[in-house]
Amino acid sequence: MKKKGAEILVDALIKEGVDVLFGYPGGQAIPIFDALYDAKELSVVLVRHEQAAAHAADGYARATGKVGVCIATSGPGATNLITGIANAYLDSIPMVAITGQVSTPYLGTDAFQEADMVGISRPVTKHNFLVKDIRELPAILKQAFYIARTGRPGPVLVDLPQDVSRAVLDDYEYPQEISMRSYKPTIVGHPRQIQKAAELIKTAERPMIYAGGGVITSGAHEELFELATKLNAPVTLTLMGLGAFPGEHELFMGMPGMHGSKTANLAFQEADLIISVGARFDDRVTGHVGSFAPKAKIIHLDIDPAAISKIVRVDIPVVGDAKNVLAALNKLVAPREPSEWNETIRKWKDGKLFSYKQSDKVIKPQYVIEQLYNLTKDSDALIATEVGQHQMWTAQYYRFARPRTFLSSGGLGTMGFGLPAAMGASLGLGRRTVVDVAGDGSIQMNIQELATIAINRIPVKVVILNNEYLGMVRQWQEMFWNKRYSSTCLRGGTLCDECKGPGHCKIAYVPDFVKLAESYSIPGFRATKPSDVADTLRQGLEIEGPALMEFAVANEENVFPMVPAGKPLDQVMEEL
Amino acid sequence: MNTRTISVLVENHSGTLSRISGLFASRGYNISSLTVGETEDQSISRMTIVVEGDDAIIEQVVKQLNKLIDVIKVIDFEGSPVIEREFILVRVDSTKSSRHEIVELADLFGAKVAYVGASSITFELCAPCDIINDFIVLIKPYGVKELIRTGKVAMAQARK
Numbered sequence: 006m007k008k009k010g011a012e013i014l015v016d017a018l019i020k021e022g023v024d025v026l027f028g029y030p031g032g033q034a035i036p037i038f039d040a041l042y043d044a045k046e047l048s049v050v051l052v053r054h055e056q057a058a059a060h061a062a063d064g065y066a067r068a069t070g071k072v073g074v075c076i077a078t079s080g081p082g083a084t085n086l087i088t089g090i091a092n093a094y095l096d097s098i099p100m101v102a103i104t105g106q107v108s109t110p111y112l113g114t115d116a117f118q119e120a121d122m123v124g125i126s127r128p129v130t131k132h133n134f135l136v137k138d139i140r141e142l143p144a145i146l147k148q149a150f151y152i153a154r155t156g157r158p159g160p161v162l163v164d165l166p167q168d169v170s171r172a173v174l175d176d177y178e179y180p181q182e183i184s185m186r187s188y189k190p191t192i193v194g195h196p197r198q199i200q201k202a203a204e205l206i207k208t209a210e211r212p213m214i215y216a217g218g219g220v221i222t223s224g225a226h227e228e229l230f231e232l233a234t235k236l237n238a239p240v241t242l243t244l245m246g247l248g249a250f251p252g253e254h255e256l257f258m259g260m261p262g263m264h265g266s267k268t269a270n271l272a273f274q275e276a277d278l279i280i281s282v283g284a285r286f287d288d289r290v291t292g293h294v295g296s297f298a299p300k301a302k303i304i305h306l307d308i309d310p311a312a313i314s315k316i317v318r319v320d321i322p323v324v325g326d327a328k329n330v331l332a333a334l335n336k337l338v339a340p341r342e343p344s345e346w347n348e349t350i351r352k353w354k355d356g357k358l359f360s361y362k363q364s365d366k367v368i369k370p371q372y373v374i375e376q377l378y379n380l381t382k383d384s385d386a387l388i389a390t391e392v393g394q395h396q397m398w399t400a401q402y403y404r405f406a407r408p409r410t411f412l413s414s415g416g417l418g419t420m421g422f423g424l425p426a427a428m429g430a431s432l433g434l435g436r437r438t439v440v441d442v443a444g445d446g447s448i449q450m451n452i453q454e455l456a457t458i459a460i461n462r463i464p465v466k467v468v469i470l471n472n473e474y475l476g477m478v479r480q481w482q483e484m485f486w487n488k489r490y491s492s493t494c495l496r497g498g499t500l501c502d503e504c505k506g507p508g509h510c511k512i513a514y515v516p517d518f519v520k521l522a523e524s525y526s527i528p529g530f531r532a533t534k535p536s537d538v539a540d541t542l543r544q545g546l547e548i549e550g551p552a553l554m555e556f557a558v559a560n561e562e563n564v565f566p567m568v569p570a571g572k573p574l575d576q577v578m579e580e581l
Numbered sequence: 582m583n584t585r586t587i588s589v590l591v592e593n594h595s596g597t598l599s600r601i602s603g604l605f606a607s608r609g610y611n612i613s614s615l616t617v618g619e620t621e622d623q624s625i626s627r628m629t630i631v632v633e634g635d636d637a638i639i640e641q642v643v644k645q646l647n648k649l650i651d652v653i654k655v656i657d658f659e660g661s662p663v664i665e666r667e668f669i670l671v672r673v674d675s676t677k678s679s680r681h682e683i684v685e686l687a688d689l690f691g692a693k694v695a696y697v698g699a700s701s702i703t704f705e706l707c708a709p710c711d712i713i714n715d716f717i718v719l720i721k722p723y724g725v726k727e728l729i730r731t732g733k734v735a736m737a738q739a740r741k
Contacts, residue, residue: 185650187650310648311641311645
């Protein structure tokens with residue numbers, strides 16, 4: 006079949022099952038958008054900044070499990086995608102990013118809006134391609150999707166010069182099959198390694214399960230549940246893993262690490278066996294690596310051989326897909342009765358994983374999350390977050406019950422992720438309600454997307470915990486930098502005189518989030534008293550379409566517990 | 582610092598070298614030498630990389646290389662018998678009186694004269710790396726004007 010390059014791209018997107026994509030046009034991408042104009046099978050969402058296109062594709066992928074797609078033009082359009090691509094890379098999210106590029110004769114000449122995208126994106130993509138010849142295009146697109154979604158998933162960038170997108174291929178046919186001699190991910194775990202793991206499990210007295218995003222990626226939550234309940238093994242989930250095991254289950258210990266539960270962290274230090282599934286021993290989880298899990302043997306199940314023994318030494322590595330390996334392992338392990346170990350965990354947990362001091366005067370941010378949980382737990386709503394204190398409180402107090410219901414930037418920690426990710430997720434799930442929990446700092450990083458949300462009537466509910474600070478950095482400044490709040494107050498600026506702190510400040514806070522929402526024709530609500538929290542949430546959630554809810558929360562509330570960076574996990578600070 | 586020789590079979594297309602060198606740079610691994618060229622199969626290039634690092638670093642290097650999409654195979658030569666060679670060109674000061682002595686020394690190493698100038702001689706030598714190193718040490722006192730090393734290439738001995 007005779008097709009132009011851009012038409013081949015559109016055909017490939019449809020054949021790969023893409024139904025929604027996120028983009029922003031520009032000179033070198035006009036042929037691509039021209040071809041998209043006729044594609045009735047594809048819904049093209051025009052964002053207001055390319056970074057948001059990448060995050061929206063990312064949110065779409067996290068919520069649906071499918072490959073997210075974003076498109077931008079060459080030069081600044083393409084470089085604006087980079088943060089979103091890096092974010093997807095660190096969280097192993099399947100994504101294909103298409104960038105327009107200057108025509109091949111101009112490559113390398115510093116042409117107008119030219120940026121070396123293959124060079125710039127190399128360290129933050131799983132793989133990338135520069136298409137120099139239209140004859141290569143069908144196979145490259147097939148490979149891009151294949152690489153993005155298989156093995157340890159990740160973003161793949163395809164840089165498409167304008168002349169290639171306009172060139173004509175006479176005998177186009179989209180490849181049916183794909184086989185790459187240089188890329189063959191291991192799916193099935195080695196039976197002998199799985200056998201060894203089962204034997205080690207048999208002898209363990211204090212086993213625990215430490216699971217991460219890999220469980221969600223491979224859809225292994227049921228197998229994980231079977232293993233945990235069969236062994237009566239307590240479970241901790243990383244930030245990326247939240248939702249992979251029911252948050253209200255008695256075996257659940259919450260998130261581990263820096264702002265994790267004391268129960269999970271003490272369990273690491275006392276366990277004699279850690280079964281790690283699809284998690285990568287991030288520094289925010291292990292604390293000081295040398296004193297991490299001193300009494301434990303470690304079984305590490307991971308699809309990425311390079312993740313094994315990268316941070317901590319592992320006793321039994323099993324390379325393979327989590328669902329596949331856990332299913333095989335479940336057949337080999339015998340049920341284990343609850344023991345003294347379970348009793349110890351129960352005592353540590355003491356009925357709750359996290360706690361804070363409630364107030365009847367000022368809204369505590371944790372209270373907003375608790376109320377949000379109560380109001381949404383029986384619905385099918387998803388929760389997204391930005392990055393900072395509000396993200397940690399959400400991870401602590403929202404008891405996620407199902408996989409793919411929590412969308413948060415784990416590895417890169419990207420402020421501005423939540424709002425565009427929420428809209429991508431909502432559209433991927435047929436306009437599902439998605440709540441974006443945000444701080445007043447991070448919501449402003451991609452706030453322009455309120456326009457995209459408003460125009461397309463996407464049911465994204467923005468919950469802003471406004472403490473008038475960049476709260477997480479302020480917390481570190483309070484705890485470790487002598488309370489010198491350098492550049493973290495969002496009320497003040499260069500015109501401030503001597504600062505007497507919040508409550509004494511004469512400068513008006515900007516923006517007025519409620520008015521801002523209204524200027525986008527999004528209903529806005531504000532709560533300033535604890536007694537208003539539930540009603541305000543209810544109003545925003547019940548209204549059809551998007552809404553913004555602002556909560557004036559305690560300015561200097563801190564996230565606890567906290568294990569300071571680089572300290573052992575049993576050195577938990579529970580208050581100042 | 583320990584060094585280790587690994588051989589990497591990669592897809593022979595543009596950008597592959599930058600992926601490999603970029604991986605070393607971004608993860609802080611040190612390369613002592615890197616050579617690259619086509620193999621018996623034109624679509625495959627072979628790199629011989631000499632890496633600095635302890636066992637844990639080498640293990641990560643090998644795993645991270647394997648993770649690159651364009652990498653077909655990584656061979657770690659540790660503990661297996663290999664044929665290894667390096668090639669050098671070296672231009673040495675020579676006068677009428679020293680020329681004979683220098684050529685005699687080069688002869689002992691099997692180095693060949695590549696060019697003779699009025700005040701210098703250029704040698705070529707293909708040999709295992711340690712022999713190359715020895716030759717350079719002994720020729721240095723005569724005044725080395727210019728030295729080029731290709732870096733090591735290595736191949737496992739055929740199975741018997």
